[in-house]
Structure formats: C-alpha cells, structure tokens
Amino acid sequence: MSRLLSYKVFAHVSFRIIAAPLALALLAGGCAQSGDITADGGIGVSAVRSVCPVVGVPAGTGDITVFDPPASRDASAIDVTATITNVRGTCDGAGAAAEVTSTVTFDVRARRSNTAAARDVTLPYFITIVRGGTQVSAKRIGRVAVHFDAGQAIASTSATATANISRAAATLPEEVRKSLTRKRKAGDQDAAIDPLATPEVRQAVLTASFEALVGFQLTEDQLRYNAQR
Incomplete structure (x- = not known):
C-alpha cells in the first residue's frame, strides 16, 4: 500500500490544492480512493494526498508569440505562435528513495504565417518546482524544436521535463498526520x-x-503581450 494520506473534503478543492480553503475531517485507517464517498458514519468525500507534486502551467506562460520584426506588435507582424497543451505528470511516490522524481510531458502546438519553405522553430520552456504555492525551490530551462514542412502552417511536437523533490520535505510530520487522520465520529465534540x-x-x-x-520561458515583452491581449 503506498504512503498516501486520506482525508474527507468538505469544501471545493481548486486546481491549486495548496491554496484552497480545505475543510478536512478524518477517515478510518486504510487506503481510500480519490472521490470515494465515506461509509464510516461521517460526511464527505475522500481525497488522496501524495508526495508527488501537482502538475500544471502557470498563468500567462502557456502561450508564446514571436514577431517579425521583433519590435512590432501588429497582427501582420506575427511570425509564429505556439501553445503548451496536454500536460501530464508521472511520479512514483510509493518508493523509499530520498528524492521523488516527477516527469512532466507536454505537447507544443505551433502555427506560422509564412509557409513557403521548410523551417525549424526552437522555443524555450521551463520546468519549476514551487513549494507552498509561492516559493520556487528549483527551475530548469529547456528548448523544444518544432519542424514545419514546406507549405505546412501548423505543426506539433512533444517534450519531456523532469524535476526532483525531497521526499522528507514533501512528507507531513507524524504529529500532523495523526491530527489529520484521527478518526472522529458523528456526535463527538470535535467532529465538526x-x-x-x-x-x-x-x-x-x-x-x-x-x-x-x-x-514558455518568456521575455518581459512577451509576458506583457500575453497579459494585455
């Protein structure tokens, strides 16, 4: 059985789980599955917490627009646009290694304006590990190449990025786990x-x-363009 913690969730859980105002109660021992309705006399839906990170795309960085000439912001000057999509994460949180490796795969779908000749476009991207919703603990820059055949306006490719997380840092202290997982019954003074x-x-x-x-690893101008468009 993997080292997961199970909770009852009484409030909406947003994408940023760590920032959502979760209201938790405790489940009996055992491994609950995410989304299961509990049947131990309590009320709520069980959610599963793992040492593996949530994966996603930070707001404003999932799209990139390249202009030619670079200083222009006219629609007629748009050279290439690209979008990160289909982000998926793979992580084994059940092992005993000191570090947990998270592998993130994603697709890049690009469009170009001039389709006359074959062309390769290289775009910079980043993978970052954020702790507690605000603290960047690691960041790595990579590049992904998209190939266009002659006459082709749209092309796509896939990329993979990895990052490591300290298992100890992602594991709740024992006293906190006991507080969260201690069984409460309806009618108990602290049940609610x-x-x-x-x-x-x-x-x-x-x-x-x-x-x-x-x-995407964007420049200040590219970030500003994404925010204002």
Whole structure:
C-alpha cells in the first residue's frame, strides 16, 4: 500500500490544492480512493494526498508569440505562435528513495504565417518546482524544436521535463498526520472542527505541498503581450 494520506473534503478543492480553503475531517485507517464517498458514519468525500507534486502551467506562460520584426506588435507582424497543451505528470511516490522524481510531458502546438519553405522553430520552456504555492525551490530551462514542412502552417511536437523533490520535505510530520487522520465520529465534540483551522497544521500541509509547473520561458515583452491581449 503506498504512503498516501486520506482525508474527507468538505469544501471545493481548486486546481491549486495548496491554496484552497480545505475543510478536512478524518477517515478510518486504510487506503481510500480519490472521490470515494465515506461509509464510516461521517460526511464527505475522500481525497488522496501524495508526495508527488501537482502538475500544471502557470498563468500567462502557456502561450508564446514571436514577431517579425521583433519590435512590432501588429497582427501582420506575427511570425509564429505556439501553445503548451496536454500536460501530464508521472511520479512514483510509493518508493523509499530520498528524492521523488516527477516527469512532466507536454505537447507544443505551433502555427506560422509564412509557409513557403521548410523551417525549424526552437522555443524555450521551463520546468519549476514551487513549494507552498509561492516559493520556487528549483527551475530548469529547456528548448523544444518544432519542424514545419514546406507549405505546412501548423505543426506539433512533444517534450519531456523532469524535476526532483525531497521526499522528507514533501512528507507531513507524524504529529500532523495523526491530527489529520484521527478518526472522529458523528456526535463527538470535535467532529465538526476542521483540523486545518489550526494554524500549525495548515502551515505544515502548505509547506509539504509542491507543484511541478511548465511554461514558455518568456521575455518581459512577451509576458506583457500575453497579459494585455
């Protein structure tokens, strides 16, 4: 059985799990599956927490536009546009290694304006590990090449990026795990109390939460263009 923690979720869980106002109650021992409705006398839906990071694309970095000439922002000057899509994460959180390796694969779909000749376009991207929703603990820059045949306006390719996370950093302290997983029954005095209402518990969950994020490595001008368009 993998080292996962199971909770009952009483509130909506957003994409950024670490930033959502989760209201948690405790499940009985055992491995619950995400989305299961509990049947131990409590109310809620079980969610599964792993040492593996959530994967995604930071806002404003999933698209890139290249202009020719570079200083122009006219629609007629758009040379190449590209989008990161189909982001998928693979991670084995059940092992005993000191570090957890997260492998993120994604597709890049590009379009060009001038289709006269064959062309290769190389675009920079990054993978970053974010801890607690705000702290960048690692970042790596890569490049992905998209090939266009003569006469071809749209092309796509796939890319893979990896990042490592300390298992110890992504593991909740024992006392916090006990607080979150202690079984409560309906009618108990503290049955309706959210364990995350305790600042120490909430901070521990936040600190042990990681995200593996990929996006295009944009210039300041490209970031500004994405934000204003």
